[in-house]
Amino acid sequence: MPDHGSLKSINIGKVQVLNQTIKTGLLKSPIHENEIILVTDSNLFGDEQADLINHGGPDKAICVYSYDHYSYWEEALKTPLPLGAFGENFTVHGLTEKDVLIGDVFQIGEAIVQVSQPRQPCYKLAKRFNKELLPLIISNTGYTGYYLRVLNPGKISLNDSLTFLDRPSHNITVAFVNEIKYLDKENKEAIEKLVQLQELAENLRNSFSKRL
Template sequence: MSEPASAMRVSIDAVLTGVVRPFGPKGVPSGIAKTATRARIRVSATGLEGDGQGDPRHHGGPEKALHHYAFDHYPAWRLALAEQGAAGDGVLDTPGAFGENLSTTGLTEADVCIGDRFRLGTALVEVSQARQPCWKLNHRFGYAGMSRAVQQSLRTGWYYRVLETGEVAAGDVLELVARPCPGWPLHRLLQVLYVNRLDYAALEQMAALAPLAESWRKLARQRLERREVEAMERRLSGE
């Protein structure tokens, strides 16, 4: 994680937006189904113009303005779904399977740190948190264990907050311009959250990590105070 900021530049392969539609067996409102566009899109403090979220309590907002998922992970997911006998109805054929707004190749959770600032087209964005997968992925992929598999794989994707508004289009460059927390790659953050869940020393550092979204810092504080891990089943299964 020591490379200079100028060394981390990737092309934005796809910019994706979606409107809110009924989703899943209960028809809950969701904007998870997104499609790529070649148009230049306005990046505001709450995300891409024309992009919708059906559940504003858990999705969207300033701390989850943009969702980025690495297309690098798609081959592994195709294999994993095939092993489970779940075809996914071709959802992994193109970017957007995970409801992401940005798709790239060459940048994963091992490369990106909390607080990283990127020039995104003409906007400036900052990595605010990783994703906590929810039950909607189970219906999206036709596999009841998908949200749990994403969590266990640590291939979750991540979110940005928008520091400077601007515009972005596919083909633009995503370039790292600042790295204030080189010791906190997303892979490490996810290890603390989902693997070494009661690593108290790491949780103390996580709770004090200024660029990390407050909801994640609060989660770390709660684990430290209660000496236990919060329930996750409802988020993962929807039950």
């Protein structure tokens, strides 16, 4: 079970125009320390997504990224990074892709959430940092971040602790799903296992099923 991990920042943002052409909800800012945010079934109240097909919704309600990766990207991108730099709603200490399992359950404030799938980096990150191959680089490192589904909506704040509640019986991490999705693409045994993994988001299970 993850015995470390804490919430560093809660980030939200409205849809904005990036580079004068691209509508995106990627540009998020941290809320104030005492500010209270409502977690709904599909997102954080006050947060917006421009592409509602690929972002938001029940299995992608909250995006999480580990602050543990920030120093790597600051060196790679040669720039300091603000909190929420990767468009994540929760910036966390610890709880990297190798630490959490698909299906892990956490509580923050009144809300109960569950890890549902890795985050798939998109071209808008490349545009934000002016690095065309950034989504591919993120995929190859496995530093993708991941999504949470909401099991119980409720109010949260930065003063609330992030508490581990439950872990499924399997040992499939977010990092393992990334490995099969991006690197070990022909691993039939692993793909079959992921197709049967009920805690994994349905759209991703369907995508793996098509590979078979």
